[in-house]
Amino acid sequence: MPGLLNHRFIFLGLLLVLAAIIIACGEEATPTAEPTATPAAPSAPTAAAPAPTDAPAATSAATTAAVAPAPAAATPAATPAPAVAVPSPAMPEGPSGHLRVGMAEVAPVSHILHLQTYSALKYDTLLTHEPMFRRDGEANLHGMLVKEWEVDPSGLMHTFRLQEGVPWHTTFGDYGEFSADDFIFSLNNVITEGSRHSRAARVRRNFLCDGCTLTKVDDYTVELQRPTISVEITWDSFRNGGGSVAMISKNHVETVGEEQANFESVGTGSWRLVEAVTDDFRRVEAVVDHWRKTPEFAEMSWVQFGEESTRVANFLTGDLDTGQFSLDSVDEIKQASPDGVDYLTFPGQILWRFNMMGHNYYNDHESHLGDNPQVPLGDPAFDCSLPYISCDRDLHSEEWANALKVRRALNIAIDRQKLVNNLAFGEGEPWYVNYWDKAQIQKWGMTDLNIPYDLEEAKRLLAEAGYADGFEMDMVVTDRPPGSDQVGQAVAVMWQDIGVEATIARLPYVAYRPTLVNRTATEYHSYNNTPSSPEPLNYYGTFHTTANGFHFGAQHPVLEEMLLEAARTPDEAARFEVQGKIARWLFDQELATPLFGENLVWPLGSKLGRWEVGVGNIDWLGDWENAPHR
Numbered sequence: 001m002p003g004l005l006n007h008r009f010i011f012l013g014l015l016l017v018l019a020a021i022i023i024a025c026g027e028e029a030t031p032t033a034e035p036t037a038t039p040a041a042p043s044a045p046t047a048a049a050p051a052p053t054d055a056p057a058a059t060s061a062a063t064t065a066a067v068a069p070a071p072a073a074a075t076p077a078a079t080p081a082p083a084v085a086v087p088s089p090a091m092p093e094g095p096s097g098h099l100r101v102g103m104a105e106v107a108p109v110s111h112i113l114h115l116q117t118y119s120a121l122k123y124d125t126l127l128t129h130e131p132m133f134r135r136d137g138e139a140n141l142h143g144m145l146v147k148e149w150e151v152d153p154s155g156l157m158h159t160f161r162l163q164e165g166v167p168w169h170t171t172f173g174d175y176g177e178f179s180a181d182d183f184i185f186s187l188n189n190v191i192t193e194g195s196r197h198s199r200a201a202r203v204r205r206n207f208l209c210d211g212c213t214l215t216k217v218d219d220y221t222v223e224l225q226r227p228t229i230s231v232e233i234t235w236d237s238f239r240n241g242g243g244s245v246a247m248i249s250k251n252h253v254e255t256v257g258e259e260q261a262n263f264e265s266v267g268t269g270s271w272r273l274v275e276a277v278t279d280d281f282r283r284v285e286a287v288v289d290h291w292r293k294t295p296e297f298a299e300m301s302w303v304q305f306g307e308e309s310t311r312v313a314n315f316l317t318g319d320l321d322t323g324q325f326s327l328d329s330v331d332e333i334k335q336a337s338p339d340g341v342d343y344l345t346f347p348g349q350i351l352w353r354f355n356m357m358g359h360n361y362y363n364d365h366e367s368h369l370g371d372n373p374q375v376p377l378g379d380p381a382f383d384c385s386l387p388y389i390s391c392d393r394d395l396h397s398e399e400w401a402n403a404l405k406v407r408r409a410l411n412i413a414i415d416r417q418k419l420v421n422n423l424a425f426g427e428g429e430p431w432y433v434n435y436w437d438k439a440q441i442q443k444w445g446m447t448d449l450n451i452p453y454d455l456e457e458a459k460r461l462l463a464e465a466g467y468a469d470g471f472e473m474d475m476v477v478t479d480r481p482p483g484s485d486q487v488g489q490a491v492a493v494m495w496q497d498i499g500v501e502a503t504i505a506r507l508p509y510v511a512y513r514p515t516l517v518n519r520t521a522t523e524y525h526s527y528n529n530t531p532s533s534p535e536p537l538n539y540y541g542t543f544h545t546t547a548n549g550f551h552f553g554a555q556h557p558v559l560e561e562m563l564l565e566a567a568r569t570p571d572e573a574a575r576f577e578v579q580g581k582i583a584r585w586l587f588d589q590e591l592a593t594p595l596f597g598e599n600l601v602w603p604l605g606s607k608l609g610r611w612e613v614g615v616g617n618i619d620w621l622g623d624w625e626n627a628p629h630r
Helices: 002-024 118-126 180-190 200-206 250-256 308-316 327-336 398-412 416-423 438-443 455-464 484-498 509-517 536-543 557-567 572-588
Strands: 064-066 098-103 133-135 141-143 146-151 157-162 213-218 221-225 271-277 281-286 299-304 342-356 428-430 471-478 500-507 524-529 593-604
Touching: 098 308, 118 509, 141 146, 157 180, 180 200, 180 213, 180 221, 180 250, 308 327, 327 593, 342 428, 398 455, 398 593, 416 428, 416 484, 416 593, 455 484, 471 484, 471 509, 484 500, 484 524, 500 509, 536 557, 536 572, 557 572
Parallel strands: 098 299, 471 500, 471 524
Antiparallel strands: 064 271, 133 141, 146 157, 157 221, 213 221, 271 281, 281 299, 342 524, 342 593, 428 593
């Protein structure tokens, strides 16, 4: 010990000498925190997160969850001393630096599962909370909070062995470690009556169905007994952003109550929430010695810039390290040629489409009925006054045939190659099958599906349906995903060639989403998804299942039956055969309007390196704990 103490005092003396040299030369020491002031672009005001060392501002509990960092210790003045040669300081051990990410939208603060919007859930799952499993960049399944998963030979008994010794974040108190009680509590919380959770129906169907039994065996083992085989178990529980089920603390919620817990982030992730202001920013800090992976960066802020031009301006000035950008903006950044910028590129990973809302042909499904329906419907829940919506769900009726002709006309009046050339700068290709990636399309025989560009045929179909002079319709574009507005506008211009005038409404996604939940939306809605999913059924079961608390415009008894058949088919080849039937049915009934696929590109500033991102996360990126210094 005496030798160790002597070395410490020698090292302290050297530091004091160095401080004296700096004072004597009249120089300032380099600050430990990076500046985070964000200059505004000329065209729009700039939102900026406080610097990492700022105390959080006082805001209402309804919009803010904040924890003030401890104040820095005062540094005593040093006494001047003779100059001594001092070696260069070593790289800091542990997390360091502050990463700033520009987002089109920063999710509302909400941490109770059944109260979360899709955006809030996605934020939590990617950063502060963890689900059961994760998938890597090749879609291979790995355990996360579930260490091992076993299925017995019957396919009906599932055993989940949980990670031991995983602590909950202690920002708002010590709530112990993750256990089987939290596992069961979280799944039950998702399906609370009136749930907003995007996976509520799937959790109910797979884990908590009629005849399902979810049992705690011990603190780290849970058994699920099912009445039928399901292939979807992991699809509701892997790290896929808003497509996941994050785990929350039963002890925390029961101690403080749901109302308070909704604004207190208590997760198990590699990042813990420090400060958050809805529609402004979120700031997290690395969890040192995290049970799975400690991030390389000490802090990270996600800052909201509704105007993409503002995100571009802040990136070019170095005030953002990366962010969400359309290919148009990526091209602008490349033209500016800023020093040290690299690009994280995901080929063909953004599939643009229109969601044709209003095709609610299964409102008599049991999920919508009764005094306390699992999926309450808005009023009106079905409006068939629009040309592309049939008042009759009978596929052989005249009403269905006329609406089908209108949908077909709108579909073939879109020049998809022109969209690729002008919106994706040639980095993409026309797409004809929603939710299928290219490898799946080729492997399972879907290459014959094609949508030609044919204005004359479109005009003929409209005339046959009784709309020779065209008609007026509504279109919705939102601030998520980036580029939605440009895609919507481009198609609206194309439709003018067949006499169709689309009135575009621009809405924040958080404002538009409730109409998707209560099934009152009737517009065409431009949107995209990554095709990186285990199977198309993962998306079909999210966006088109009648019992789901969220949908993208098409629900029908025929479709529902095929979805259930696929979900109960354990053999992969046979299951893909059913999924092919679903794709062809949606294609033939013109209830799908795929547009084009484009590359997704994230520009990286000079201090941020590349890393592997698991499937399904690339629109917001993911695995941020692996983001490296460059």
